[in-house]
Structure formats: C-alpha cells, structure tokens
Amino acid sequence: MKLYDSHRAPNPRRVRWVMAEKGIEDVEIVPIDIMSGEHKTPEYRARVGVPHVPALELDDGTTISESVAIGRYLEALYPEPNLFGVDAREQAVVEMWTRRCEFYLANPIMLNVRLTHPALAALESSQQPQVADYNRVAAERFMRTLDRHLADHPFIALDRFTIADIVGVVGLDFARIVKYRPPEELTNLARWLEDCRARPAAKVGV
Ligand SMILES: N[C@@H](CCC(=O)N[C@@H](CS)C(=O)NCC(=O)O)C(=O)O
Incomplete structure (x- = not known):
C-alpha cells in the first residue's frame, strides 16, 4: 500500500496518527507537495479522483481518499487497538x-x-x-x-x-x-x- 501524504497538512496527519496508534509500518509514504500543486497534476487526479491528500493506494490499484475512510480501512486490516468502536x-x-x-x-x-x-x-x-x-x-x-x-x-x-x-x-x-x-x-x-x-x-x- 502507498499513502499519498503531505507532511504539514492536517488531514494526512489523521492517517499517520491512526497508523502510529496501530503500529502499522508496511505502508509506503509518497510525499506530495501541495504548495507546488503536485496534487493537481493530471496523473494525481487520474489516480485519486480528487485533488486532495491523503489518499491510500491499495496493491490492486484501488485508491481511497478521505482520511476517515482510510482510517476505517486500516482498522479492518489492523483491528487493534480499536479506534472506531467494537459493536x-x-x-x-x-x-x-x-x-x-x-x-x-x-x-x-x-x-x-x-x-x-x-x-x-x-x-x-x-x-x-x-x-x-x-x-x-x-x-x-x-x-x-x-x-x-x-x-x-x-x-x-x-x-x-x-x-x-x-x-x-x-x-x-x-x-x-x-x-x-x-x-x-x-x-x-x-x-x-x-x-x-x-x-x-x-x-x-x-
Ligand atoms: N475530507 C478530506 C479533506 C482532504 C483535504 O482537503 N486535504 C487537504 C490537505 S489537509 C488538501 O488536499 N488540500 C489541497 C488543496 O486544497 O488544494 C479528508 O478528510 O481527507
């Protein structure tokens, strides 16, 4: 999996925080410079669908944006510690x-x-x-x-x-x-x- 990330931006930080709570280390971090418009290139838009970070690209090519949706996906793969509720x-x-x-x-x-x-x-x-x-x-x-x-x-x-x-x-x-x-x-x-x-x-x- 690859996480399209922008170091200073708040929404990617949510995902990095989820990963850190769960000890997830097998996600490749791909830095995206939003100040220079790297998230607005045709390649990025084609991959993610919106000019936003973060986005998580799965090994089958599916790309998930929206930080909370990414967090929920990671929770399904790495249930502990629980961050989204157990029942x-x-x-x-x-x-x-x-x-x-x-x-x-x-x-x-x-x-x-x-x-x-x-x-x-x-x-x-x-x-x-x-x-x-x-x-x-x-x-x-x-x-x-x-x-x-x-x-x-x-x-x-x-x-x-x-x-x-x-x-x-x-x-x-x-x-x-x-x-x-x-x-x-x-x-x-x-x-x-x-x-x-x-x-x-x-x-x-x-
Ligand atoms: N609701 C989205 C928001 C994503 C978002 O707005 N990300 C900001 C960075 S924190 C962004 O990509 N901004 C680029 C821009 O506004 O051009 C999420 O939770 O991931």
Missing part, C-alpha cells in the same frame, strides 16, 4: 462524534486558517477575513459544547481514545500555525488536549 452502539457513537468534530470543529478551523495565513493564499481564490472570522466563531461554539461534554468524559466518543479524538486534536493543532489557542476558560478541553497530545503516536509526523 453497533460504539461504532455509531464514534461515528457521530467524528462527524461532529469534522463538521463543527476541524472544517471551520481549516477554513479560518486557509483564509488568514499568508502562505496558504495560494490554495484559495481569495482570502476573506469576514468568512474566516465567522468560521472561528463557529468552531468556538463547538469547543464550548465539547468542553461541557469533556467535564465528565475522559475522551470524546468513548471511555477510551478513538478516531473522534484524532479528528478533534488534529483540527485544533492546525490552528496553531496562525497562533490560535482555544479560549482559556475551556479547561476540560485543555485537559483532554493535553492527554491526547501526550500520546506517543500524537508526535508522529508532526
């Missing part, structure tokens, strides 16, 4: 929180960063500060929801670390490149972030 209830709860973290936290943060960081202007047709701010406010609304939830839950979805935590932490960490920090009063969020960042797998490829 119907857990799987649904993990998916619910993963989607919430993508839609209401990681995506608005990603938009805020892309619409404000000067180096990322190349990826946008125009950078709009008002839209960036709207997205920061939206992300902070969900951070407050998470903070309340994390007051009596060790991790986001289950009593153990899951893909939902990876999506949440990677989203928040991406905001560090614009020197953003979550509001200080969100102490449960801060505790959870610290716990997740302390995991050895959190450091892989950052």
Whole structure:
C-alpha cells in the first residue's frame, strides 16, 4: 500500500496518527507537495479522483481518499487497538462524534486558517477575513459544547481514545500555525488536549 501524504497538512496527519496508534509500518509514504500543486497534476487526479491528500493506494490499484475512510480501512486490516468502536452502539457513537468534530470543529478551523495565513493564499481564490472570522466563531461554539461534554468524559466518543479524538486534536493543532489557542476558560478541553497530545503516536509526523 502507498499513502499519498503531505507532511504539514492536517488531514494526512489523521492517517499517520491512526497508523502510529496501530503500529502499522508496511505502508509506503509518497510525499506530495501541495504548495507546488503536485496534487493537481493530471496523473494525481487520474489516480485519486480528487485533488486532495491523503489518499491510500491499495496493491490492486484501488485508491481511497478521505482520511476517515482510510482510517476505517486500516482498522479492518489492523483491528487493534480499536479506534472506531467494537459493536453497533460504539461504532455509531464514534461515528457521530467524528462527524461532529469534522463538521463543527476541524472544517471551520481549516477554513479560518486557509483564509488568514499568508502562505496558504495560494490554495484559495481569495482570502476573506469576514468568512474566516465567522468560521472561528463557529468552531468556538463547538469547543464550548465539547468542553461541557469533556467535564465528565475522559475522551470524546468513548471511555477510551478513538478516531473522534484524532479528528478533534488534529483540527485544533492546525490552528496553531496562525497562533490560535482555544479560549482559556475551556479547561476540560485543555485537559483532554493535553492527554491526547501526550500520546506517543500524537508526535508522529508532526
Ligand atoms: N475530507 C478530506 C479533506 C482532504 C483535504 O482537503 N486535504 C487537504 C490537505 S489537509 C488538501 O488536499 N488540500 C489541497 C488543496 O486544497 O488544494 C479528508 O478528510 O481527507
């Protein structure tokens, strides 16, 4: 298998984190330079179907993009440690929180960063500060929801670390490149972030 990866980009980091938690080492890493547009070449588009990283190419030529779908595939091949839930209830709860973290936290943060960081202007047709701010406010609304939830839950979805935590932490960490920090009063969020960042797998490829 080959992972089309971009070292500094957040979505590929989700997959590298899943791989590190599971000790997966038999995936060839193929670096893609998104700043120079390597993901927009006809060859890359033909292989992956969309101009995005990450993408996982299987030995039979199937290519899977979408970081969470790649994670789910790797979970089927390497079930331990479990990151996506072991039964119907857990799987649904993990998916619910993963989607919430993508839609209401990681995506608005990603938009805020892309619409404000000067180096990322190349990826946008125009950078709009008002839209960036709207997205920061939206992300902070969900951070407050998470903070309340994390007051009596060790991790986001289950009593153990899951893909939902990876999506949440990677989203928040991406905001560090614009020197953003979550509001200080969100102490449960801060505790959870610290716990997740302390995991050895959190450091892989950052
Ligand atoms: N939902 C997708 C998002 C993929 C995505 O947007 N990746 C970014 C890097 S983090 C990308 O390829 N950006 C290239 C561009 O915007 O031109 C996933 O989870 O994999």
